[in-house]
Amino acid sequence: MTLLAQQILLGLLLGGLYGLAAAGLSLVFGVLRVLNVAHGELIMLGGYGAFWLFALLGLDPFASLLVVIPGSLLLGAVLYLGLFGFVVRAAEETRIKNSLLVGFGLALSLHALAVRLWTADDRSITTDYGGAVITLGNLTIPVIRLLSLLVALALIVGLHLLLARWRWGKAIRAAAEDWQAALLSGIDVRRAYLLAFAIGTALAGAAGTLVSVGYSVSPSIGLEWTFKALIVVVLAGLGSMLGTFVAGLFVGVAEAVSAATFGGPYREVVGLVIFLVVLVLRPQGLFGRTR
Amino acid sequence: MVPEGRRLFGGMSVEDNLELGAFCPRARATRRQSLDLVFGLFPDLHARRRQTVRALSGGQQQMVAVGRALMASPRLLMLDEPSLGIAPQLVRAILDALVEINRAGVAIFLVEQNVRAALGLAHRAYILEGGRVAGEGSGAALLEDAHVRRAYLGPLAAGR
Numbered sequence: 001m002t003l004l005a006q007q008i009l010l011g012l013l014l015g016g017l018y019g020l021a022a023a024g025l026s027l028v029f030g031v032l033r034v035l036n037v038a039h040g041e042l043i044m045l046g047g048y049g050a051f052w053l054f055a056l057l058g059l060d061p062f063a064s065l066l067v068v069i070p071g072s073l074l075l076g077a078v079l080y081l082g083l084f085g086f087v088v089r090a091a092e093e094t095r096i097k098n099s100l101l102v103g104f105g106l107a108l109s110l111h112a113l114a115v116r117l118w119t120a121d122d123r124s125i126t127t128d129y130g131g132a133v134i135t136l137g138n139l140t141i142p143v144i145r146l147l148s149l150l151v152a153l154a155l156i157v158g159l160h161l162l163l164a165r166w167r168w169g170k171a172i173r174a175a176a177e178d179w180q181a182a183l184l185s186g187i188d189v190r191r192a193y194l195l196a197f198a199i200g201t202a203l204a205g206a207a208g209t210l211v212s213v214g215y216s217v218s219p220s221i222g223l224e225w226t227f228k229a230l231i232v233v234v235l236a237g238l239g240s241m242l243g244t245f246v247a248g249l250f251v252g253v254a255e256a257v258s259a260a261t262f263g264g265p266y267r268e269v270v271g272l273v274i275f276l277v278v279l280v281l282r283p284q285g286l287f288g289r290t291r
Numbered sequence: 292m293v294p295e296g297r298r299l300f301g302g303m304s305v306e307d308n309l310e311l312g313a314f315c316p317r318a319r320a321t322r323r324q325s326l327d328l329v330f331g332l333f334p335d336l337h338a339r340r341r342q343t344v345r346a347l348s349g350g351q352q353q354m355v356a357v358g359r360a361l362m363a364s365p366r367l368l369m370l371d372e373p374s375l376g377i378a379p380q381l382v383r384a385i386l387d388a389l390v391e392i393n394r395a396g397v398a399i400f401l402v403e404q405n406v407r408a409a410l411g412l413a414h415r416a417y418i419l420e421g422g423r424v425a426g427e428g429s430g431a432a433l434l435e436d437a438h439v440r441r442a443y444l445g446p447l448a449a450g451r
Contacts, residue, residue, distance in 0.1 A: 167314075174300045174311050181298035186315035186363055239302065 002138040007260040008253055009139055015252020016149035017210055019245035021225055022232035023156055024203030030238035031176040031196040032088050033095050037103035040226035041110040042201050046072055046208025047217030048118060054125045061125045061213040062147065068205045076201025079106070080194050088193055107222055114219035124216035148210040155206055156245045159199070163241065172196045176239075231271045235278050237288015247286060295371040297356040301345040305336055308344055308355050312362030321364050328395075329358035332388045350381025357385060361392065368392060369400045374408065386412060406443040410434045418443075 025039045036042075046068050053064040083106065087098045132143040163169040168191075174182040175192040183189050211217055211225075228251070236247035251271055258270040278285065300308050309329060313322035330337040333354040339347065344355055353373055360368055370389070374382040386408055393399050403409035410416055413430030418439060426433060433439050 167310075170303070170307050170311060171314060173303060177300045177302060178298055181294070181300065182311070184292050184294060184298070185311050185359060186318065187311060 004257070004260050006139055007256040009141065010145075011252040011254070011256025012249055013142070013145040013149050013214070013252070014255075015249035016152040016245070017207055017214070017248070018228050018232050018251050019248020020152040020155060020203060020210065021207040022229040022236065022248050023159060023241050023244050024200040024207070025226070025229040026233045026236065026238055026241070026244050027159075027196055027203070028200040029233060031172055032084065032099075032193050033092055034084055034087055034099035035096055035103065036084070036197075036200070037100060037226055038106035038110060038222070039103075039200075039204055039229055040222035040224065041107045041114075042072070042075070042204035043208040043211060043225045044114060044217055044219065044222045045075070045110065046205030047212035047221070048114065048123070048208075049205065050209035050212045051123050051125055051217060054127075060127065061209055062151065065151070065206055065209050068209050069202045072202040072205025073198045075205070076198035077194060079201065080197040084197055085190070085194070088190075107226070111219050111222060118219065120219055122216045122218045123212065125213045127213070130213075142214070145214045148214045151210060152207070153245065155203065156241055159203065160241045162199075168192065168195055228271065231275045233285075234275055235285060237285020240287040243285075243287025292365075293353075293356045293360045293368070293370040293373060295375065297352050299344045299352055299355055299359070301343070303344060304341050305344060305347070305355055306340045308359050309336075309340075309362050312359035313364075315363070318363040322362060325362045325364055329361050332361075332391060333358060333384075348378070348381070350377045350385070353377055353381070353385055354388075357388065361397075365397060367398045367400060369402075371402050372404065373401070374403060374405045382408065406439070407434070410439075 021039070021043055024042075025036065028034060028036050028039070049068045049071060050061050050064045053059040053067060054061055059067070083102050084099065087095055087102055090098055127144070130144055134141040134143060134146065163173055171182065171187045171192045172195060174185070174187060175189045175196075179189050182192070207225075208217065211221070232244060232248045232251050235251065236244040251274060254270050254274060255267045259267040300311065303311075309326060310322070313319050313325055318325070330340075335351060336354055336358060339351065344352060347355065357368075357370070357373065360370075368389075373385055373389075377385070382405070389399055389401070390412060401409060401413070410430040410433050416428065416430045416433050417424050418426040418433065426436060426439060428436070434444075
């Protein structure tokens with residue numbers, strides 16, 4: 001029983017990262033109608049950013065968020081202007097197809113680049129408080145992962161407020177709902193797209209930082225994270241960032257429970273099962289807006 | 292510009308929709324006055340300003356659509372079929388608002404199939420049939436025109 005509870009707890013902590021990883025993907029998908037399959041690679045880059053800031057400069061991984069997030073924003077802006085900005089010019093039906101091509105190309109390139117620059121080794125950040133745990137009855141909570149969950153939650157709440165209150169946040173939501181009407185109202189839709197993509201990339205960078213500190217990064221983690229994020233996005237539906245986060249927690253716990261009851265290999269299966277069940281029963285997702 | 296079918300941001304509040312109408316810098320400068328103007332024209336919207344647009348009736352949504360267009364402080368307001376799918380008494384309210392907007396100095400370009408109502412408002416009107424201008428003149432004059440009465444206002448109006 002304690003074992004199961006411990007697994008669920010760890011699943012919850014990991015699920016927070018799933019939620020954060022998915023929020024960026026969901027934002028870009030919901031607003032630009034573009035599926036960025038290189039999202040996991042952007043997470044990987046964020047992880048390496050934090051790793052090198054720690055290894056070379058000794059910067060604490062949570063402090064390095066203050067560098068990684070602006071850096072990822074910038075990277076996102078560059079990727080939008082250089083790649084995805086061309087994809088969104090296409091009619092909406094062809095956007096998805098083109099974005100898959102561009103995304104896979106980008107994912108392969110970034111993967112190869114990371115292997116070349118940093119070798120294929122697993123890397124992770126080990127801080128001096130890395131082993132600290134909080135004991136709660138029979139449960140042990142790794143401090144770092146708890147901190148990561150809290151940071152992820154804070155970022156999601158921040159994102160939610162940004163979209164709800166900020167002028168451009170509202171413009172982003174308007175462009176997501178009806179870009180032609182947004183254009184008619186005098187909103188610079190391309191700029192809203194650029195901002196949404198940059199913010200999505202920044203969320204990926206932040207998620208990567210948290211992955212590198214609580215878990216590990218290697219050049220090949222990208223696809224796995226894209227997958228996890230996609231499952232969470234499908235489960236949550238588009239349009240609600242808080243809902244996406246909750247769905248992330250759910251997937252984390254579901255994985256942990258299935259791993260604990262059926263054995264480790266089934267960890268990956270449960271996500272795919274969720275994916276299929278949601279698509280069949282509730283294609284708009286749990287928290288998605290209906291159209 | 293008020294497009295056919297309104298094209299509002301349904302998941303957002305009335306206030307947000309109006310604010311987005313005044314997004315460009317020129318309109319933003321005067322958005323407080325514009326907002327007062329819109330709420331003055333449509334007091335209903337003020338009471339419902341925090342509600343999601345999707346939860347409003349068609350007529351109220353049309354008011355939001357007109358309001359959003361007004362937020363851009365336009366010199367010319369274009370409306371495509373504002374009476375489409377709306378309860379008759381609300382059509383009246385919207386058309387009355389148009390008259391008021393016009394009196395305040397905004398030119399109005401209205402495309403409308405509700406011929407009697409549209410001609411009743413218009414200073415100048417054009418009848419389009421099959422893509423050609425089939426008649427033009429002041430709204431009042433066209434209302435008296437025999438062809439218009441026969442074709443658009445029904446046999447009773449034509450016989451009178």
